[in-house]
Amino acid sequence: MSWGWRKILSLRSVVRPFIWKVVRSGAQTNAWWDNWCQLSPLSSFITPRRITNAGFNLSSSLSDLVDENGNWKWPQAWYDLYPILIGLNAPHLTQNMVDRTVWKDLDGNSCSFRSSEVWHSIRCRQNPVLWVDGVWFSQCIPRHSFHLWLVIKNKLKTQDRLAAWEVGSVTNLNLMCCPLCRINRDSRDHLFFQCSFASKVWNKVKCMIQMDNVDSTWQSIMSWMEQNASSKKTEHIICKLVIAASAYFISQERNNCLFSNVSADQNAVIQRIKKTVHLRLMGFKFRRQSSIESLLRTWKIGSDEEANDPS
Template structure:
């Protein structure tokens, strides 16, 4: 059995409550094991022995337990044994109409089956954060957005987190220092962008955005992001791209120095950030009424990227 199939089988119990049978003739629906009513599979509370004693078998279809006049065929005594059956109304049996599988979402609505719908139904749901549109947006660079999501959640394997896990010997932990500035342990707030090296990078790239007034403290950057979360202007989009790219390449430089001993100057890292963001911007189309032409000049955006508006 392949890895993929093993993973699919492992989530059977999570997926099963959302797969229902839409009843037609009832002949293709197992009366006890399929989900066709709000009670779920009847085998949850009706045992195989009780089913057999009533004259049915485990393979009985729904059509087998509903009489032609639309009444249940199971014993009256079942209503005393299982009171939940009292309010269970027999489904309308339609001859020559096939039963079919349907997907029901979290609200109980029948919907078209898609992998997205499955994921949305089985994933862990939480309250929507106010910075979501600053990380995930149409023009984003996916790997940068994923990285800054880790940064915001403080999930990067920085030295301050490793020390909490007590990874390595006590001596090695005491020798830890930021690979970029060689001063103190690195942490999320230190790397973005209080570290002297990272601060140089940030100061070089923030002049290319509308964030000149935002210093290198992560709390100030988060405040700016939350205040501008609903803005979709090109200068705002560019600023989001720069923040994500800056955090991505600073982290990349940190890892290069830590694991490969390769080093670049802050100016080289800043230039790579600008080049990467510019390549993304070249795919944009700007309205001719866009006022901040100085921003376009900074990023060397050609006039061909100006969209002609209809009269």
């Protein structure tokens, strides 16, 4: 059996609670293993030995357990062994009709089987975060947003994380300096944007988006993000684009210095950020407002844009 199929089959216990049978004739529903009633699966409390001793087998269908009068065929002694069965009435079976398999969502409602519904049902859930709309929004640049998500989750392969891998001697740890400034330890908080190289880049571009009150610390940037993430204002959308682009290109320059042994070029990074954001803004349509006129002039967006919000 291939690795892919083994992984799929390993999910059976996860998805089984959501797969139910709508009973009609009962012939296509396994009485013990399928979900067809509020006690399902019956195999969770009725043992295989009890099943076989009663004259049934593990592949018995639901129709095999109901007699012509609509009563259960199982032994009367089962009601003493499993009192929970007392409240379980035999289903009304309709001959010549096939049982139907359905997916039940988290609320217990039957719904169409879709991959999106499966994911919604089985995915892990955590408390919502305030910054999500600052990373993923309709005007974002997807690769920048994905990278920014990694930054926020502190999942970038910065060299400080090597300490968790027990790299060895103190000498090796001392070598883990920032490839851009060659001074401090390479880390997420240092790279965005306390590094002298990154700080100069950030201070140069943030003056173009009216974020003078946000300093070069990651905590300050996250505070701004949490306060303005869901804002639909043009100036805030541009700010989110610049934050993501700055993180992306600074990280890219850091990797170039580390793996390609090239010298960091501050002006080149600034120009890449400006060019990328400018090209993204060129795809927007703006409603003419005096509050954003200076911002549009800063980014050299023409005044002949059609009247509308960014979309």
